Amino acid sequence: MFRALRLRVLTLLMRWSGLSILDAVTLARDRLSKNEENDDQIFLYLAKTNVPVYVVIPPDVADLLRSLPNSNPNYFFWPGNGDPRSAANVFQRSYWKLFRLAKICQPDGTRKRCYPHMFRDTFAVELLLAGNPIDQVALLLGHSSVKITERHYAPFCKARQQQLTAAVKRSWNSSDF
DSSP: OHHHHHHHHHHHHHHHHOOOHHHHHTOBGGGEEEOTTSOEEEEEEOTTTOOEEEEEEOHHHHHHHHHOOOSSTTBSSOOSSSOHHHHHHHHHHHHHHHHHHHTOBOTTSOBOOOOTHHHHHHHHHHHHHTTOOHHHHHHHHTOSOHHHHHHHHTTTOHHHHHHHHHHHHHHHHTOOO
């Protein structure tokens, strides 16, 4: 039960913060705080790029994080010793088992290849679908360039293109030809 709870909380953290599995697993407890508006926020430097990232997270996710027991009181998931990548790999294997048990399929019925980075992808795509500018999404993901964000997320975002097409068509209704 404890392992399932940790995996659930880690999943919610990655989905709602956009953190990679390595950054989420090694997230220190002192990186979660309240801002002036009493929102729960995470501030950290990404492991891969050392780029600072600040993101607010839903209160329910923050509450779950704060209540999560761990053998090291300084971290939510990482025991604090050993290679952080090894700790991330342990969770990676748990996700592979979970995805295999879930039997997630493509629309045509073939098995979908799933991986934990999909939660980061979902975070980015949902921000784009909500109308957030790609430069803001790039900052939240810790990308050093908007071009990186465009390369990774624009192709996945067919619904975003449909929204843009609808916006152009709406402008036709207000124009005199």
